[in-house]
Amino acid sequence: MPFKINDIVVRKSHDFDILFKVIDIIENKGEKYYLLYGLTMRIIADAPEEDLVHATLSRVNEYDEPYQRKAEYLIKKITSSKKFTRRGGMMRSNRQEPYGKPGSVLHIDGDEGYLNICVDAYKKANINVKGFALPEEEQPAKIKYLLEKYKPDILVLTGHDSIKNNRDYSDLNNYRNSRYFVEAVNIARNYEPSLDDLVIFAGACQSHYEALIAAGANYASSPNRVLIHCLDPVLVCGKVAYAHINEIVKIEDLIDHTITGSSGIGGLQTMGKFRYGVPKGQY
Numbered sequence: 001m002p003f004k005i006n007d008i009v010v011r012k013s014h015d016f017d018i019l020f021k022v023i024d025i026i027e028n029k030g031e032k033y034y035l036l037y038g039l040t041m042r043i044i045a046d047a048p049e050e051d052l053v054h055a056t057l058s059r060v061n062e063y064d065e066p067y068q069r070k071a072e073y074l075i076k077k078i079t080s081s082k083k084f085t086r087r088g089g090m091m092r093s094n095r096q097e098p099y100g101k102p103g104s105v106l107h108i109d110g111d112e113g114y115l116n117i118c119v120d121a122y123k124k125a126n127i128n129v130k131g132f133a134l135p136e137e138e139q140p141a142k143i144k145y146l147l148e149k150y151k152p153d154i155l156v157l158t159g160h161d162s163i164k165n166n167r168d169y170s171d172l173n174n175y176r177n178s179r180y181f182v183e184a185v186n187i188a189r190n191y192e193p194s195l196d197d198l199v200i201f202a203g204a205c206q207s208h209y210e211a212l213i214a215a216g217a218n219y220a221s222s223p224n225r226v227l228i229h230c231l232d233p234v235l236v237c238g239k240v241a242y243a244h245i246n247e248i249v250k251i252e253d254l255i256d257h258t259i260t261g262s263s264g265i266g267g268l269q270t271m272g273k274f275r276y277g278v279p280k281g282q283y
Helices: 056-079 112-124 136-150 178-191 209-215 232-241 251-256
Strands: 010-011 020-028 029-037 044-048 052-054 099-101 105-109 130-134 156-158 198-200 273-275
Touching: 020 130, 056 112, 056 232, 105 112, 105 136, 112 130, 112 232, 130 136, 136 156, 136 178, 156 178, 156 232, 178 198, 178 209, 198 232, 232 251
Parallel strands: 105 130, 105 156, 156 198
Antiparallel strands: 010 020, 010 052, 020 029, 029 044, 099 273
């Protein structure tokens, strides 16, 4: 059976391990190839028609449910962990009721569907977010304008990525989109050199982790060139947004609060972005 744009499929050659959405159909010398985006994993791939099978609705729900449960749990854990205590420099009292303001996020995503999922998660965490769907190759040209306009505390540059056939992991040209993320990070870091004033997460599935960190990202994917979940950038940003501005985010704790873990997410010590305030408004 032929496949159409937006069909959900799995690959026989990879033991049906990942759900993909068909985004383009390519004819090459009489053969049909399909360009695929991971449904929940930030990977781009292509496959011949004979390698694909339609995914049933029950398989889609079964595949995604554990990830969604874990993501919702981690988001709730991030927001509920913020306590107004003496350790944070504030005390509850009848006269001065404290409140808090987490860091703001500018999220640039190469996948509009993923962007909508991420924006919804930020809102559930009460994080102020501006989100834009931009193809990875367009992100470097537009990032400075967006930074100047919105002046976020935290920047996310993500979308889809993968390693090409050549397995030289050190060669940036062997990645589908890593070079665009690296270029955009360089521009963003030139705009704001301080790693604590502008916190940057960059990368997608199998991205060139070392190049992204060298370019100036605080956090990046993927140290072991594995797949990352579409919500991993949100979980990283949530930890930073809700960590006190006078505290360093514990990198091991941050990684533990992602879906993929240390094989897919890594980074540098960074100060948090959460600010206390008093008194809480009366109206």
